[in-house]
Amino acid sequence: MKEENNNEDTMAPFKAGSFNTVTIVGVGLISGSFALALKEKNLAKHIIGVSRTQASAKKALELGIIDEVLPLEEAVAKSDFIYVAIPVDATIPVVLKIMDMITDKQIVADAGSTKFALSKALKDHPMRKRFVSTHPMWGTEYSGPEAAVHGAFAGRACVICDVHQSDKKVVAIIENIYRLLGMNIVLMDSENHDIHAAYVSHISHITSFALANTVLEKEKEEEAIFELSGGGFESTVRLAKSAASMWVPVFMQNKENVLDVLNEHITQLRKFKASLEKENVQFLTELIENANKIKRIIK
Amino acid sequence: MKEENNNEDTMAPFKAGSFNTVTIVGVGLISGSFALALKEKNLAKHIIGVSRTQASAKKALELGIIDEVLPLEEAVAKSDFIYVAIPVDATIPVVLKIMDMITDKQIVADAGSTKFALSKALKDHPMRKRFVSTHPMWGTEYSGPEAAVHGAFAGRACVICDVHQSDKKVVAIIENIYRLLGMNIVLMDSENHDIHAAYVSHISHITSFALANTVLEKEKEEEAIFELSGGGFESTVRLAKSAASMWVPVFMQNKENVLDVLNEHITQLRKFKASLEKENVQFLTELIENANKIKRIIK
Numbered sequence: 001m002k003e004e005n006n007n008e009d010t011m012a013p014f015k016a017g018s019f020n021t022v023t024i025v026g027v028g029l030i031s032g033s034f035a036l037a038l039k040e041k042n043l044a045k046h047i048i049g050v051s052r053t054q055a056s057a058k059k060a061l062e063l064g065i066i067d068e069v070l071p072l073e074e075a076v077a078k079s080d081f082i083y084v085a086i087p088v089d090a091t092i093p094v095v096l097k098i099m100d101m102i103t104d105k106q107i108v109a110d111a112g113s114t115k116f117a118l119s120k121a122l123k124d125h126p127m128r129k130r131f132v133s134t135h136p137m138w139g140t141e142y143s144g145p146e147a148a149v150h151g152a153f154a155g156r157a158c159v160i161c162d163v164h165q166s167d168k169k170v171v172a173i174i175e176n177i178y179r180l181l182g183m184n185i186v187l188m189d190s191e192n193h194d195i196h197a198a199y200v201s202h203i204s205h206i207t208s209f210a211l212a213n214t215v216l217e218k219e220k221e222e223e224a225i226f227e228l229s230g231g232g233f234e235s236t237v238r239l240a241k242s243a244a245s246m247w248v249p250v251f252m253q254n255k256e257n258v259l260d261v262l263n264e265h266i267t268q269l270r271k272f273k274a275s276l277e278k279e280n281v282q283f284l285t286e287l288i289e290n291a292n293k294i295k296r297i298i299k
Numbered sequence: 300m301k302e303e304n305n306n307e308d309t310m311a312p313f314k315a316g317s318f319n320t321v322t323i324v325g326v327g328l329i330s331g332s333f334a335l336a337l338k339e340k341n342l343a344k345h346i347i348g349v350s351r352t353q354a355s356a357k358k359a360l361e362l363g364i365i366d367e368v369l370p371l372e373e374a375v376a377k378s379d380f381i382y383v384a385i386p387v388d389a390t391i392p393v394v395l396k397i398m399d400m401i402t403d404k405q406i407v408a409d410a411g412s413t414k415f416a417l418s419k420a421l422k423d424h425p426m427r428k429r430f431v432s433t434h435p436m437w438g439t440e441y442s443g444p445e446a447a448v449h450g451a452f453a454g455r456a457c458v459i460c461d462v463h464q465s466d467k468k469v470v471a472i473i474e475n476i477y478r479l480l481g482m483n484i485v486l487m488d489s490e491n492h493d494i495h496a497a498y499v500s501h502i503s504h505i506t507s508f509a510l511a512n513t514v515l516e517k518e519k520e521e522e523a524i525f526e527l528s529g530g531g532f533e534s535t536v537r538l539a540k541s542a543a544s545m546w547v548p549v550f551m552q553n554k555e556n557v558l559d560v561l562n563e564h565i566t567q568l569r570k571f572k573a574s575l576e577k578e579n580v581q582f583l584t585e586l587i588e589n590a591n592k593i594k595r596i597i598k
Contacts, residue, residue: 244587288543291511
């Protein structure tokens, strides 16, 4: 492919400091919040929504998240920037399809929670330099266009992966957008991203799902759970409301790393079990005091 | 013991709608926040603090949480109401000691996270009717007088246990205080309390401690944890900052219930592990969709 770094023209879409037309593929929590933020910061004049489900597209229009609904092909043809935020299993074929359609004046980015599989799939694509692999580390347990909120992303990290595979100026534009949304940019290769994400995000979701199942399996008095949930339960189980359609593909794509962390987590829980069974107060104290070291890392 | 229900005099300490003098035993997160709330709501004119550690007592005085520091005996002798909020292993001997000192014009309550062992220890005490067993289901991961906050407790549940063992009017006074602090009263026997608490509070702390240990054991790049912690990790690991001095006695006193729930939790995590290892997408989806049912219970 031609060297684009010295071709000023390729940056035309963002020359005026904002995009004329942006397409968001998926009109849910992340893409919807991203669209709202682009509008708020005057970074996009017109936003097109692409969605598999007509009801979601209609809702996103109603909510003012998008200005227009179009099929993928038409939307891409009209857009300076295409932002893909859909479940990670769908991300790969959809991004590949978009990459086959774009010119070297367009920019594509995704917001998926796993990055390595996508990176491999895109590696040799002739338009690879027009793509930026991103993971804004923000979310809630809700989904769909109704879950989109104003002021999302601010104060959180946004990981940008494998930047050496993207055009420098394209990366600069995307970094700049996330910065304007209040995010801190963290650069990482996609393989490392997936390892770290298993620790700081994926395992939290699995423990939360498992905790919900534990309580639902054993605690038959739902009234009691409801009334007493102030005792720490709500914060640890919050993520258990998250959608399977989003998380199953994440866990499957990041299977090896997630299993690694999950095995360690079960080992750590077994230590608590053993210390309790043996009434080993000293061991139990050590386990908790070790866990307290997390204060060093999480404010 | 004499029947106090018809003796108006025994309610003298609270006749004017507030206590003259209250002692808080322990000057930490719960007792400190309770003292601040009593003052704010004009429910106590003078608050004495009792603490094993001089530094904490001094800090509580400085922070205006208490008005005076005294040894336990002197404090109890001067007080209408004695509120005990210390680790649950210390609660039993300290409450027993206080019960041996009080007259039938004084009221005692505790705020411990376990209730059954205390209930058994107090069952046959001649002053049992002057005691109310309470568990305000509020807390943070912090401890000590500096952790005490204004406006704590509001909107949360307060469990009051074994009310038939307390004088009705004494219970009414304590209920009223918690209601004035904005809490919803839930009545329960202490054995049931401990079962429910294992589900809605104790297991959440264990999973959080174990999650912190998992990450600290395997994720050597602390910088990455720090930067990426927006991805759900913070909310699930927040409780891992909680103090061993408080939680070891809770887990030990509620050992059987906690082990029951912990075993089930490990079983549930193993289902996630099996579904991932076998790449059984359908089973993984079912596990997550089942966990989503927690929405029914937790808003």
